[in-house]
Amino acid sequence: MFNALVLNQQDKKTIAAIEQLDESALPAGDVVVGVKYSSLNYKDGLAITGKGKIVREFPMVPGIDYAGHVISSQDERYQPGDAVILTGWGVGENHWGGMAERASVRADYLVPMPAGLDSRKAMIIGTAGLTAMLCLMALESTGITPDKGEILVTGASGGVGSVAITLLNQLGYQVVAASGRATNGEWLKSIGAHRVIDRAELLEPARPLEKQLWAGCIDTVGSNVLAKVLAQIDYQGAVAACGLAGGFDLPTTVMPFILRGVKLLGVDSVMCPFEQRLQAWNRLTELLPESFYAQAATEIELQAVPEMAEAITLGQVTGRTLIRV
Ligand code: NDP
Secondary structure, eight states: OEEEEEEEEETTEEEEEEEEEOGGGSOOOSEEEEEEEEEEOHHHHHHHHTSSSOOOSSSBOOOSEEEEEEEEESSTTOOTTOEEEEEOTTBTTTBOOSSBSEEEEOGGGEEEOOTTOOHHHHHHHHHHHHHHHHHHHHHHHTTOOGGGOOEEEESTTSHHHHHHHHHHHHTTOOEEEEESOGGGHHHHHHTTOSEEEEGGGGTSOOOSSOOOOEEEEEESSOHHHHHHHHHHEEEEEEEEEOOOTTOSOOOOOSHHHHHHOOEEEEOOSSSOOHHHHHHHHHHHHHHOOHHHHHHSEEEEEGGGHHHHHHHHHTTOOOSEEEEEO
């Protein structure tokens, strides 16, 4: 038997409760993982509260990422005891996820734990950190180097934003954090922001082109904020867009693209190919300082997840939330 947070639907409402399940209840997969840590991402918040149509089939174990050890494997790439990481691939959405002591999954979805990481550190990074790294790699692919100017990070206090700030700072970029929470200013500086601006400055409707302010941007917010940022990007700069914390629309014009050669780079971590994931995990391991793991995360247990899930959908969570399974 193992403990799991299970989502069910009653009268079209999502109910989350801890249940004891038999291992025979696990969905099909060729590797069974003993989960040590999972993490709470914005998408988990939407799934657990039922605020977003993330889960298509109930009952569902949420948790879009996890790390732990292989318990049994029918795939020759993995042996019992191997440390592994899982992020994305629809796990926690249409396949049981990481908020349980056991998970069963396709071997193709797993990433071997890089040397230098452990389950706890891997989930302090989690899907949010992987996404931040993929965004940074997207900006680098366009030739944006630290000497080109300031890089803006929106949704700065969140999981993706906070890891992005640390990574950029480690690589020598001048990082500007855009946050809606003035109380987080000092914390944002402590994790690597050189200065902090108020999100409100980016919420004003954008003119087609505005004063050029940023060499690049990692945007987790979308909507008006992304439109504003596009109008303020330097000639031949780029925005890596991965999120919709402020909305999924994009009220912009083609002007930044056709007159300044600005690039809008879409970033997805869910279906990201294995080689790119591996590269991103190796760079995360290399770049994140020990201090990041102490400063960037709050640790909770499964019982506390529903309350934190509500908070993350309201934009009230700071940094990463690690779940000790
Ligand atoms: P978090 O909730 O941890 O962070 C989001 C941050 O955005 C908040 O902390 C807040 O920061 C800011 N924010 C919240 N609400 C609003 C709002 N209404 N308007 C403007 N800003 C707001 O989420 P994550 O970091 O986990 O994820 C961020 C986004 O990225 C989400 O939309 C998520 O779905 C997406 N995502 C996409 C992935 C992909 O593969 N493409 C993978 C992972 C995440 P502050 O208070 O500092 O302003």
